[in-house]
Amino acid sequence: RIMMRILLECSLSDKLCVVREQQYEIIIIPTILVGVFLILLAVILWLFIREQRAQQQSPRLQGIAAVPPSRGLSLEAAGHGGSMFVPLKERSVESLLQTMTHALAKLQVPREQFCDSLEQIHSGSYGAIYRTKMYIGDPAKPKSVVLKALKEPAGLYEVQDFLGRIQFYQYLGKHKNLVQLEGCCTEGLPLYMVLEDVTQGDLLSFLWTCRRDVMTMDGLLYDLTEKQVYHIGRQVLQALEFLQDKHLFHGDVAARNILIQCDLTAKLCGLGLAYEVYARGAIPATYTVPLKWLAPERLLLRPAGIRGDVWSFGILLYEMVTLGAPPYPEVPPTSILQYLQRRKIMKKPSSCTHTMYNLMKSCWRWSEESRPSLKELHARLETAARTANDKAVLQVPELVVPELYAAVAGIGMESLSYSYSIL
Template identity: 80%
Template sequence: MGEEKAMTQMLKECSLSDKLCILWHQQYEIIIIPAFLVGATLIILGVILWLFIREKRAQQQSPGLQGIAPEPPFRGQNGEAGGHEGSVFVPLKETSVESLLQTSTHALAKLQIPREQLSEVLEWIYNGSCGAIYRTKMHPGDPAKSKDIVLKVLKEPARLHEIQDFLGRIQFYQYLGKHQNLVQLEGCCTEREPLYMVLEDVAQGDLLSFLWTCRRDVMTMDGLLYDLTEKQVYHIGKQVLLALEFLQDKHLFHGDVAARNILIQCDLTAKLCGLGLAYEVHTQGAITSTRTVPLKWLAPERLLLRPAGIRGDIWSFGILLYEMVTLGAPPYPEVPPISILQHLQRGKIMKRPSSCTQTMYSLMKSCWRWKEDRRPSVRELCSRLETASRTADDKAVLQVPELVVPELYAAVAGIGVKSLSYSYSVL
């Protein structure tokens, strides 16, 4: 009642032409509410601008390449990000190369190989990420025990962090231990520069080159039979799965399963190589943005830059089956590498090759399910391959009449020609 009387008195004192006087009691609503709305709008615009700037900076730091994607963090089996708790690689704190080598040589004492046991005759293979890779011989005290080896040589001059990384890769092989379907570490020379990593030699080379040679009208070459059957495809595939299962048991994944990263022996023993991504996950808990993988082998979640995991290897394994049954054809030949994500988002997968049975194609399709949890596990897929192998054709030889032009293959597959470790003389 008091407020109404006061308002009545105020209105009596106002002249009829003084409209502001009538509205005076509402000044708080008129001033405060618009001010609040303006302030909230400015805050929202500021947040949007900050998010936009952060996204632009992220894109500038990891621009990516055509046909090749920067890698996301690693997601373990239970969805956690990060590497393995028992990481062998502990960053060494020495500030000089001399003290770093002295410390590492002591830590790797059991792996040291006298340099005089390594032949000075080197056959260059190709240049890797750390330096040149050669094929040579190792001569222990007994001449009968001489063996072919692959020598990874750290490029010179090497900076402190490059030496540390190279030593870490040696320690990683030591941590993994031996498996019949992984390339084995023979030893190292790290007491002084140049630093050497000594690996077993699989002289027949990579599976991709083997598949390409199978297209030629040859039966045998260098003791290796260049005829591949459906049953043998399952045989090679199962060995790759055993290597993946071994990595999975150590809370790792490969990240780049492809024919180019598998070495083959005369008896068709397959050995998975190219463990750079597994090393980075193990030591850093994530894959660095500088590490790149060709797009056409990547699972959708990795194309979308989501955390990587073992189920992404299953997707890539389906691509590997396609590579083998087509004797080394590039996946999605009609799709440009940069458009592969949109192609998959439309629900499209590769059609069944003419040389592929319905059983094998069903295995491929199970690997290419969009949702990760709907793809088979490594163990389940291995069991399915065993079952399919029992009834697979072991007589009919896979045949593809067209020979491969490496430059054309690289363009269609979205791979750098220099990354293909083949020999022109073989092709």
């Protein structure tokens, strides 16, 4: 035992000297133990509170989840928000439009080139969406286009965001498997974004129509074979590879976000999340997507990346081969994370070949690193398509009830309407 003896004011002439023994270990060691206990208790409480907050922030009652931050953004993808995009220094809508006139000069379409009659086809989050004719070249052959309008009155922030989305599409450029930006009208109000018209509508509605006992409708053959599923899938992968080359990802790959043409050309839309990542380098907490299409890391609110799109692509293959069935039909949307945590995946549909199901399973691997890259997946689809059946038509006898589908899929009815929610 360690002791310290301290003589208190003793001299050689004193007959009695007081000696004090101080046993420091009796005081120090309990103090250290109490301190360590309090630190451990604080850490445990902090972890518990963080877990509770994470559960509260996930709006599971709605069947949708907030999108986590993006992973692996380069400076090219995340750094343009303050330089290339709409200037934030402007203090009025008028001055902002004047400033942007030069930047968007090549995209401006004179309003007199549009037909006077506008057919409203949807009411979007920013305003009404119209179909109309645009006269370019031969007046006898007007071009059908879609006008996405910004509702009025619009504040400075709404105008900035609307113009920023036009610039983002300008930055992306042309790709045959993305809906094309035809131009804009931003020199005055109302503001319009001019988009190409893909008249057949979204892939999900097309799949539902394929369930009906019809041969053709409006010149489009409503029969789908396994080989055509691969054909559509390859086009979606080409669009995703195009986004990846620009250090972006889609974030909501689903049949409802793909438009289809008469020749089965697929065009990916719904690029709102890609815009948020590009313009701001982050994703707003209010941005939500349906749970059943999300990869496990997204459900756990971890950083998002292109491998999450690979997972969703497997869900897309399931949608196509089942002609638009909701994923995980036996699992409530709010229970999907617990279902996946038990390492369960969807069973093979009766109309699905083993080759296609193996592709789906490779997309649904829990670990992101174990999933195939877009290039690897593309090569596997090419190989599978060579021996795919191009004669047998996929058939599902039951017709879809949209309200029931929305409840099982965990999405809102507004997402099922004919919509050009491209950005």
